[in-house]
Amino acid sequence: MRVHVDPTKCQGHNRCYALAPELFDVDDYGNAFELNDGVVPAGLEDKARLALANCPEFAISIEE
């Protein structure tokens, strides 16, 4: 599974960073980006889905 944050949509709500800091980080402007090239370690798939479901801007996508 891979996650991706669309930088053109991210507005820095930081829900993903709060819910899944193992998968997302934030830059100096508070915009989020995926860690580890977006590769989701085994066992964290539900967290990835939760982050996607909680982004008010629909900026997160998942490739299963």
Place this chain on the structure above:
Amino acid sequence: MTSVYGPATDWATDFDHADPEYNKNIHKIWDDLKTSGCPIAHTDRYGGAWLPLTYEMVHEISYDTTHFSSRSPVVGQLKPSEIPDAVPAPVGGVPPISSDPPFHAGARHLLLPIFAPKKIDPLNSVIREFCHKLIDDMGDKEFVDGAVEYAQNIPVMVVAHLLGFPLEDADQFRVWIRSALEDVGEAREQRETDQLALADYINKHIDQRIEKPGDDLISYLLNAEMEGEKLSREHVFGTVALALIAGIDTTWSALGSSLLHLANNSVDRRRLVENPSMIAQAIEEFLRAYAPVTMARLVTEDMDFHGVQMKKEDWVLLPFPAANRDEKEFPNAATVDIDREINRHTAFGLGIHRCIGSNLARLELNVAIEVFLERFPDFEQDTKEEVKWSLGQVRGPRKLPLRIVTRT
């Protein structure tokens, strides 16, 4: 409080969001409008205004900066074009909230680093210490006002800290902010007096920082550059005013509403006392259910919007809390469920104007609620007194009578 327009007569055709009945009965008013088939209410007050109630409409308006300008985010009796010295679009009086593209992006970009999570998180300890002190000051009293003695003080301390304002001035600027946000229906003269007093105060501090730079947001703005140029005095002033107005009433409103919920929902309260790690998720649900902020836009040209004819310069309220109650987007929207895991609520707005203070607000909420529950594991609403709601676009309890049952 006497509105120049008189009391609202019909919420569908003559609504008034500044009428005391509105914030007091807001959920019922919205539910009644929707069930009677009115997804977008109208009024001739304020020169003409609309109130869209669905998530879909709020979403659409938020993203359409061409048809809906942010020129003036607080609805007033006069349109910006009727105010002689008003700073024109795309900058507006309080950049960047009042700014439209293309100016908006640069003005916002300047501020983002200050409010980024890693910059904000270290404020945890100073906020925590302050919360404890507020509670210490309550002594052994059985009856306390959760708004006046707790919630309202916290964001004031934080914003004063950010701007380098002396905390002793808090009572004073609290009055001016209230005037800016709540008294939109009052006779304009008093409001103008308050606005002038606030402007003087801000200008005095800007002048002080020019003389002697400090480590605060004002000094940062004076030093900052946009496209190689220092910011205009107007821009610096506007952003400072914005920090004051946007950072205070909004946060304590969310905090007060959350405490009111916990006072009236002992099951939720007990669960959070026993599992403080659940507080963060509960706060997101409180933000959804009790979102304090409604923004506003101005229509830029006559247009058809979902079957209604909007006129150029009509106000359009952006009630994020109403969008948060849309059943289509939030199953069981009327139920406050602290176990709700899927919650892409719009309390902090949507799109390019996402509340820049959201990380700070969340930090304040998390710490304030943690500390309150730690010190007062059992409390309830004191129903001998009434909760008094604020008026206008920021909804929160101005008076929150509580009875402390157990203190640690």
